[in-house]
Amino acid sequence: MTHEHYLQAWQESQALAEAMQPLIGRLYRQQGIEITLFGRPLQNASTIDILKAHRVVRRHQGAPLPIQQSFPLLCAIVALNPTAAEVDLGKLTVGYWQAHQDEAGIEDYLSAKLAPALNQGAVPAPTDVVLYGFGRIGRLLARLLIERTGAANSLRLRAIVVRGGREGDLEKRASLLRRDSVHGPFNGSIEVDVERSAIIANGTFIQVIYANSPADIDYTAYGIDNALIVDNTGVWRDEAGLSEHLKARGAARVLLTAPGKGEMKNVVFGVNHEVIGPDDKIISAASCTTNAITPVLKVMQDRYGIRHGHVETVHSYTNDQNLIDNYHQGERRGRSAALNMVMTSTGAAKAVAKALPELKGKLTGNAIRVPTPNVSLAIINLSLEQATDRDSLNAYLQQMSLSSALHRQIDFSASTELVSSDMVGSRFAGIVDSQATIAEGDHCVLYVWYDNEFGYSCQVVRVMEQMAGVVRQDLPA
Structure with missing residues (x-):
């Protein structure tokens, strides 16, 4: 040519x-x-x-x-x-x-x-959604919900709840939604309605409610009813604390975007989302790491069986670390996140068992926080019940990423040039780096990347849809 x-x-x-x-x-x-x-x-x-x-x-x-x-x-x-x-x-x-x-x-x-x-009839009315907290996850959830607006939309973002209310606060909230140092500019138009305390994003009217306590809010005063409250603050992690949301008029159910404590259901969409029942009022969407590793662990358990394993997480620093050395209640987290690799603990390995009970007691885990703002890597070291080799294992994982029930959660890369920034904006829970796979006999090591912000937020939206009773066909079957 x-x-x-x-x-x-x-x-x-x-x-x-x-x-x-x-x-x-x-x-x-x-x-x-x-x-x-x-x-x-x-x-x-x-x-x-x-x-x-x-x-x-x-x-x-x-x-x-x-x-x-x-x-x-x-x-x-x-x-x-x-x-x-x-x-x-x-x-x-x-x-x-x-x-x-x-x-x-x-x-x-x-x-x-x-x-x-074909011939399914009318699409049901959308569920009102309130984002309680507007930090990293809250703003990404807002972006995801806004991009899905339309006559057939199942989730309708109606309000965000934040503390504050100082002069200029509304403009700053809108600015943070408009521009993001990691995920880039908002895809569309954002306006501020100071008089009505609202943000209008791509035609979506988002009421901004200032409150210090969930129970003090009357959502019905804003035309919001039977709402799904998505708690992004992490302040309350158990059912007793999160139940404060249900005291607010107009609130119906609560989803926590962090690991839940006690007997609360921790849901990893694609793995155990079917445990969500119509009577469940408070659900946890688990953690970003749990969402990244559990789908891969499930397909490994289904095919090879797992005797035991260890998960080491190389995790980007988060907002609860210090930018420079200063006092911090947590061990080691007072040291500068931008200058150090920081050893810390993670409950993700144990949390897997809440979504995948057959792995209870079989996994250990640890974490290293590193000086990158987003995208993390889970190194999964497994002893298997059945032997395999690198090519067979990669072929199986690629097939699972394409045609299994977990194809929305597991992505697969064969690139020899992949680095962390390439995964920014990935909508998958985790991406298997096949070029790094190690497998010999009954032992293997898998490397799974994940956008711990955006990929996790996509999983949260899927749980939200499940809680709203949305059943979406996956075609071709």
Whole structure:
């Protein structure tokens, strides 16, 4: 091919990607259909992101997926008018073109593959959501909820609750939502309504409520009722403390974005989310590390069996550490987070047992805080009941990332150039670094990256949907 042919091919592909964007947006806003490409979400994706997602298919199929093949299937999906499902356009496209030579049979093929999402009736009314606390996780949850607005949206962000109320506070809260040093600028427009104490983000009216105690708030005064309260503060970790939220008028259920204490259900979506019952009022979404390692540990337990193991977490520093040396109640955490690797403890290994009881007493864990602002790495050292080798183990983990029930939680990378910043913004709970895998006989070491902020927030949203009673089809089955 000449250089003119390369440019022409690129421009043709770019034009198709541009044509895909409004179709993907319409499917989500009007029908509640989330389009993915081998697990990569295409909702709100740029033209280049759509093209890159097609090229990433090389990792799974040995060759990029031509957008000329996926585009006619996307158009046919729009015509079929499915509702309330996550549809993997990549898997559908590969499956179709492996068995067909032209576009003649696309409609019949999709009608069969998408049958569970056809003729489902009206989408239920959305659940009101209140973010109690507006720190790192709270603001990322706000971004995720705002990007999902539409007629078919199942979760509706109505308010945030913070302490303070000083002059200029509202503008500062809006500014922190608008700009983020790690995750970049907010994708859209943000306005401040000082008179009504609100932030308007991409048309979403978010009431800002100032309060020092959960029980003092009357959410119904703001038109909020039967709300799901997401506690991002970490101040209350047990049911007794979190039950204060339920004393507020208009509050119905509480989700904690930290490990819960006592007998509270700790949920890792994809692993044990089915334990959430209609009568459960207070749930924990566990920790970022627990969410990252538990899905991988589950597939390892299912296939090989785990005798015992150790999890070492190389974790980015967090807001509870000191920027420079100063007094801190915790051991070692008073030393500068930006200058030191800091040994600390983690309860993630033991917390796994709350979501995966068969591993109770089989895991130990420790953590090292390092001078990076985001993305962490779990090193999982396991003794197995069945022997394996590196290639077989990696092939199994890749298959689990593609076609298992945990494909939203487990990502898989074969890159030899992967570094931590490459995972910023990952929507997966964890990413298996296959090039670092060690396996010999009944022993293996797995390296699992995770965006401890954004990836975890995506898991939290999935738990929120489960608590709201949202059942989303995963197609093709």
